[in-house]
Amino acid sequence: xxxxxxxxxxxxxxxxxxxxxxxxxxxxxxxxxxxxxxxxxxxxxxxxxxxxxxxxxxxxxxxxxxxxxxxxxxxxxxxxxxxxxxxxxxxxxxxxxxxxxxxxxxxxxxxxxxxxxxxxxxxxxxxxxxxxxxxxx
Numbered sequence: 678x679x680x681x682x683x684x685x686x687x688x689x690x691x692x693x694x695x696x697x698x699x700x701x702x703x704x705x706x707x708x709x710x711x712x713x714x715x716x717x718x719x720x721x722x723x724x725x726x727x728x729x730x731x732x733x734x735x736x737x738x739x740x741x742x743x744x745x746x747x748x749x750x751x752x753x754x755x756x757x758x759x760x761x762x763x764x765x766x767x768x769x770x771x772x773x774x775x776x777x778x779x780x781x782x783x784x785x786x787x788x789x790x791x792x793x794x795x796x797x798x799x800x801x802x803x804x805x806x807x808x809x810x811x812x813x814x
Contacts (some may be wrong), residue, residue, distance in 0.1 A: 683708075684732035688706070689778040690743060691777045698760045702770065702791065703733075703737070704794075705735070705792065705793050706737050706738070706740070706789055706790075707738040707740055707765075707771070707792055707793050707801055708722075708735055708736065708737055708738065709735070709736060709738055709765070709767060709769050709771075710722060710734065710735055710736070710766075711731035711733065711734050711736050711796075712725035712727065712728060712733055712734075713730070713732050713733070713734055714728050714730040714732060715727050715730065717729045717748055717768070718768040718769040719733070719763075719769050720770065720771045721724060733811070734773065738765055738766070738767055738790070739765075740765075740789055740790030741765070741766050741788070741789055741806075742763040742764055742771075742788055742790075742803070743763070743764050743765045743785060743787055743788070743792075744761050744763060744775065744782060744783065744784055744785065744786040744787075744788060745761075745763065745770065745784055745785070746762045746764070746784060747759050747760070747761040747762075747775065747779075747782045747783065747806065748761075749779040749780070750759055757779050757798055758779060759774060759775055759779040759782050760772065760773075760774065760777050761773060761774065761782060761803070763775075763801075768785060771784040771801055772800060773800050773801035773802060773803055774798070774800060774802050774803070775788055775797060775802075775803045775804070775805065776791060776802060776803065776804045776805070777804070777805055781805075782805070784786045786806075786807060787805070787806040788804060788805055788806060788807055789803060789804055789806050790802075790803055791803055791804045792799075793800050
């Protein structure tokens, strides 16, 4: 039978338990986890979806990605807005919003992180890197 000891060693800050010092995180950066066993990058997960490992290391994203899917939403908002799935350059996928006209956002568009957390919805906000009017040329 296992008995919890009060002398247990606590993991170091920044170790595989995803603990960071409270002041070390930048509020305008996007953070993700990387599995220490297989190297898979994931966004806000408790276990690695590939190897089911629980040792995830928190890393900071470069903030550049590609739109994989975008849809226009009219629900619970005074104006139409988009909801997009962004595949980041590190390999994980995050749901967020891309600034600009909802009709002008397509799969394959390159985006850059603008704000890590939208004050209203709490999701990342991205801006287009490339020219959004490519269909008009």
